[in-house]
Amino acid sequence: MPELRKDPITHRWVIISTDRAKRPTDFSKARVEILGNGVCPFCYGNEAKTPPEIIAYGGNGRPANTPGWQVRVVPNKFPALGIEGSLDRQGFGLFDKMNGIGAHEVIIETPDHLSTLATVPDQQVEQVLWAYRDRMNDLKNDKRFRYILVFKNHGQAAGASLEHTHSQLIALAIIPKQVSEELENARHYFEEKERCIFCDIVRQEREDGQRVIAENEHCVALAPYAPRFPFETWVLPKQHGSAFENEPASVVSSVAGMLRNMLRRLDQVLDHPPYNFVLHTSPVGEEQNEHYHWHIEMMPTLTKVAGFEWGTGFYINPTPPEESAQFLREAEV
Amino acid sequence: MPELRKDPITHRWVIISTDRAKRPTDFSKARVEILGNGVCPFCYGNEAKTPPEIIAYGGNGRPANTPGWQVRVVPNKFPALGIEGSLDRQGFGLFDKMNGIGAHEVIIETPDHLSTLATVPDQQVEQVLWAYRDRMNDLKNDKRFRYILVFKNHGQAAGASLEHTHSQLIALAIIPKQVSEELENARHYFEEKERCIFCDIVRQEREDGQRVIAENEHCVALAPYAPRFPFETWVLPKQHGSAFENEPASVVSSVAGMLRNMLRRLDQVLDHPPYNFVLHTSPVGEEQNEHYHWHIEMMPTLTKVAGFEWGTGFYINPTPPEESAQFLREAEV
Numbered sequence: 001m002p003e004l005r006k007d008p009i010t011h012r013w014v015i016i017s018t019d020r021a022k023r024p025t026d027f028s029k030a031r032v033e034i035l036g037n038g039v040c041p042f043c044y045g046n047e048a049k050t051p052p053e054i055i056a057y058g059g060n061g062r063p064a065n066t067p068g069w070q071v072r073v074v075p076n077k078f079p080a081l082g083i084e085g086s087l088d089r090q091g092f093g094l095f096d097k098m099n100g101i102g103a104h105e106v107i108i109e110t111p112d113h114l115s116t117l118a119t120v121p122d123q124q125v126e127q128v129l130w131a132y133r134d135r136m137n138d139l140k141n142d143k144r145f146r147y148i149l150v151f152k153n154h155g156q157a158a159g160a161s162l163e164h165t166h167s168q169l170i171a172l173a174i175i176p177k178q179v180s181e182e183l184e185n186a187r188h189y190f191e192e193k194e195r196c197i198f199c200d201i202v203r204q205e206r207e208d209g210q211r212v213i214a215e216n217e218h219c220v221a222l223a224p225y226a227p228r229f230p231f232e233t234w235v236l237p238k239q240h241g242s243a244f245e246n247e248p249a250s251v252v253s254s255v256a257g258m259l260r261n262m263l264r265r266l267d268q269v270l271d272h273p274p275y276n277f278v279l280h281t282s283p284v285g286e287e288q289n290e291h292y293h294w295h296i297e298m299m300p301t302l303t304k305v306a307g308f309e310w311g312t313g314f315y316i317n318p319t320p321p322e323e324s325a326q327f328l329r330e331a332e333v
Numbered sequence: 334m335p336e337l338r339k340d341p342i343t344h345r346w347v348i349i350s351t352d353r354a355k356r357p358t359d360f361s362k363a364r365v366e367i368l369g370n371g372v373c374p375f376c377y378g379n380e381a382k383t384p385p386e387i388i389a390y391g392g393n394g395r396p397a398n399t400p401g402w403q404v405r406v407v408p409n410k411f412p413a414l415g416i417e418g419s420l421d422r423q424g425f426g427l428f429d430k431m432n433g434i435g436a437h438e439v440i441i442e443t444p445d446h447l448s449t450l451a452t453v454p455d456q457q458v459e460q461v462l463w464a465y466r467d468r469m470n471d472l473k474n475d476k477r478f479r480y481i482l483v484f485k486n487h488g489q490a491a492g493a494s495l496e497h498t499h500s501q502l503i504a505l506a507i508i509p510k511q512v513s514e515e516l517e518n519a520r521h522y523f524e525e526k527e528r529c530i531f532c533d534i535v536r537q538e539r540e541d542g543q544r545v546i547a548e549n550e551h552c553v554a555l556a557p558y559a560p561r562f563p564f565e566t567w568v569l570p571k572q573h574g575s576a577f578e579n580e581p582a583s584v585v586s587s588v589a590g591m592l593r594n595m596l597r598r599l600d601q602v603l604d605h606p607p608y609n610f611v612l613h614t615s616p617v618g619e620e621q622n623e624h625y626h627w628h629i630e631m632m633p634t635l636t637k638v639a640g641f642e643w644g645t646g647f648y649i650n651p652t653p654p655e656e657s658a659q660f661l662r663e664a665e666v
Binding site for chain 2: 094178
């Protein structure tokens with residue numbers, strides 16, 4: 001008998017198939033292969049092929065836009081939003097619009113074309129997380145922005161258009177609907193219970209254990225109770241923290257270790273799958289709060305989810321999270 | 334400059350790229366080809382390869398599960414939900430679950446393996462719509478069900494596992510989140526304005542004209558103001574109707590004509606794209622209301638939308654609806 005499960009944060013019901021559950025080898029997915037053919041704008045020596053860099057780490061004293069960097073952040077050459085201008089909000093009868101003002105940046109995670117975020121050292125992942133933070137905190141000086149979205153598409157099937165490993169950042173003048181729903185539901189829960197719902201979930205999951213994948217000093221990784229996608233994995237800080245970008249260095253270091261650990265487990269169990277991850281943090285100006293708990297949601301691209309799910313918000317997940325957690329927990333990394 | 338547009342029903346903001354807008358030929362999509370290889374369980378003579386039929390139209394006096402039918406409805410052989418048993422709602426600390434009770438049926442739209450819903454006659458599409466209605470109205474006798482979802486996946490890239498043209502129906506003991514949000518927002522609008530928001534949109538769009546694709550006696554087809562996907566197309570009744578399954582025969586006939594008309598336009602402009610459509614109607618027991626307006630949302634599968642959009646609810650659409658409406662309006666069908 002399949003189960004209907006309700007996510008306590010979003011209040012979304014999903015169908016979890018428990019009868020004909022899919023194992024890691026049942027998914028016909030596109031293994032991510034890094035070919036290294038052609039000229040790559042993210043490699044050393046091609047710095048002029050990107051817009052001028054915003055920040056770069058490493059290569060002390062090097063001139064801007066030359067080799068020697070370890071992590072490099074550049075504006076997206078084909079941005080989804082424009083940085084210049086005013087919002088110019090307008091209505092047309094029933095409809096509302098504004099100019100597509102925003103920042104769209106690319107975080108080049110390593111100069112090595114053949115590496116991935118799973119194969120670089122932990123310290124390199126840590127540098128990438130510091131680049132996220134630096135950019136988030138800098139963009140907050142621009143008072144037009146209300147939310148900063150950091151995410152990664154890995155592999156063509158997950159939406160990556162260049163294979164050289166990179167993340168993206170989009171600063172928005174609005175709060176995306178799903179983010180505001182998460183925040184609102186977390187706020188309601190706090191009003192009722194005077195506890196953070198994520199803290200409660202972390203506590204209950206650590207006691208229960210069956211959906212926990214790994215823990216380190218400051219972080220826990222788990223398969224959520226009502227995941228939309230097979231092998232969906234969340235990384236959360238064990239202590240309450242409402243904004244990723246305000247965490248102390250010790251937590252950043254723990255997150256880097258846990259993020260890379262999970263990516264290596266996904267690579268091993270699912271044979272280098274395409275994936276996305278999204279950093280969920282508090283909106284600009286609401287960074288200090290008791291109800292929201294920042295975290296990273298990771299989703300390997302395993303199923304052909306089509307317009308039906310988009311059209312309904314209704315998901316059918318063929319792998320129970322207890323099973324995906326067990327596979328990932330038992331992976332040797 | 335790209336635009337941020339807000340959908341008045343869901344309150345979702347989307348980015349519409351106006352600078353480097355994509356034309357129909359810019360999408361590298363999987364053209365749907367019907368090969369007709371192998372044994373098809375939906376063809377005449379193979380009726381025993383599906384679970385026993387629930388209803389069938391045509392073939393007067395024919396024995397059940399034999400050839401001669403024109404439209405045939407069978408239980409899904411691999412159902413996402415089970416029909417037998419009780420809901421057995423349970424909580425585990427923070428988490429809620431229930432048994433995955435529901436119906437999952439397949440509507441085989443024609444006996445002809447090589448036809449599609451775009452190539453069969455209008456009367457055949459009308460028969461398919463009557464099959465939806467008959468099944469919806471019958472399933473409402475089962476008091477466990479609160480929502481009945483009718484949808485179609487066309488082509489492998491859109492999630493269809495069999496190429497013989499068919500739709501699906503899922504009866505649920507819950508109301509999917511996106512459906513209840515749509516309903517709630519429409520109810521709020523009605524409370525404030527004492528008008529149906531969909532009626533207002535239909536009125537404004539017909540006056541404005543730039544996003545209208547076609548009209549017939551009872552229906553209008555339009556590109557919504559803030560579409561998530563390129564070439565997203567909605568078919569709505571011009572007169573207020575809250576439940577598709579309660580419309581009179583004259584409206585069903587109009588819907589069939591408009592649905593097929595739109596599918597032929599999509600085939601012509603986008604060269605036989607994979608697509609999904611979803612019927613949005615009122616929940617069971619709330620069929621008579623003034624605030625919700627049933628409609629069909631159609632989404633060709635053109636872009637590689639990945640976990641990022643699922644993770645954030647934030648969409649970037651490279652084709653303004655004014656342009657998709659113009660292409661579809663000018664198609665010769």
